[in-house]
Amino acid sequence: MRRVVFNQKGGVGKSTITCNLAAISAQQGLRTLVIDLDPQGNSTHYLLGAPGEAQDITLADFFDQTLNFKLNPKATTDFVLASPFERLHVMPSHPQLEELQGKLESRYKIYKLRDALDELADQYDCIYIDTPPALNFYTRSALIAANACLIPFDCDDFSRRALYSLLENVEEIKADHNNKLAVEGIVVNQYQARASLPQKVVQELIEEGLPVLEPYLSSSIKIKESHEQSKPMIHLDARHKLSQEFVALHDTLARKYGV
Template sequence: MRRVVFNQKGGVGKSTITCNLAAIGAHQGLRTLVVDLDPQGNSTQYLLGADGADQDVTLADFFDQTLNFKLNPKATEEFIVASPFEGLHVMPSHPQLEELQGKLESRYKIYKLRDALDELSGDYDCVWIDTPPALNFYTRSALIAANACLIPFDCDDFSRRALYALLENVEEIKADHNRDLAVEGIVVNQFQPRATLPRKVVEELVAEGLPVLEPYLSASVKIKESHEQARPMIHLDSRHKLSQEFIDLHDTLARRYGA
């Protein structure tokens, strides 16, 4: 199963959701890969810590290779590194991804990620793809390569307005490039149940029939500690309320749609 976590709005928790759900899958024994397509590299730093910025090979090298024909190109698995967590591997990001984007788009390399992940189909039970906060070459590549899309939502009116356009963009990618792509659900993040506006916005989304997933992910300062220590919640404090919400969400997805 390949899932892309995507929202055109920044700061909604894409990397946090990607890494924590991936870490839970690996902790449960699934062979898991995280693909970090965001040049900011938040997922890379979260899972690899201080070593994240010092990788010999990254996704920038992978995409650069697609632009330059080589007699002996590196295999896809050579762009993957092991995280400190058993069963969890990463295709690391690099700031150079930003510079490569124009060349990749002009030379129509939009299917290269899908082809690369097809090569790895027997190696991993699940692949999680983190994306930049924009509908660009990398997010389109991810949506073309994925089976399902998760949309983080942080309960404000700006996010709600952007959500409808985002759903239309995903449907367009599905119609033009990837008929198997499905919106798996909307992940409510940083939810404050006692606050009136977040509760009202989420209730309205549910009433509209949008695929809002449960449980909702609580707002918690613990997640900042998790980021700082480069340890997903399952490894930092598995009994914490937010850890249990991530576990429940992961298991809900696994029951409904497979690993």
């Protein structure tokens, strides 16, 4: 299974959701890969404990290689790094991805990520792709390469307005490039159960027939500690309420859609 975590709005928890679900997959015995396509590199820092600039080889090197023909190119596996967590690997981001984007788009390298993941198909049980907060070359590459799309949603009116155009964009890419792509669901993040607005917004989404997933992910200061220590919640405090919500969400996805 290849999952892309995507929302055009920033600050909705894409990297947090990507890394925590991936960490649970790995902990449950699945060979797991995280691909960090966001030049900000939050998933890279979260899982490797250091930013992309500190890595010897990154996705910037992978995409740069697609622009420059070489007689002996590096294999896709050469761009994969082991994380400190068993069975969890990362293709790290780098700020240089921003500079490469225009060249990659103009030379129509939009299918290179899909081809690379096809090469890795036998090596990983599940792949999670973190994306930039924009519908750009990297996000389109991810949606073309993926089987499924998870949409983080943080319960405010701006997120709700953006949600409809996001769903239309996903459907357009499905129609034009990847008929296997499906929206797995909307992940409600930073949910405050005692506040009336989040309850109202989420209930309206459900009434509209949108695929809102349960459980909702609670708002918690513990996640900041998780980020600071570069430890996904399942490794920081497995008994914490938010850790258990991530596990339950992971189990929901596995039960409904496979690993």
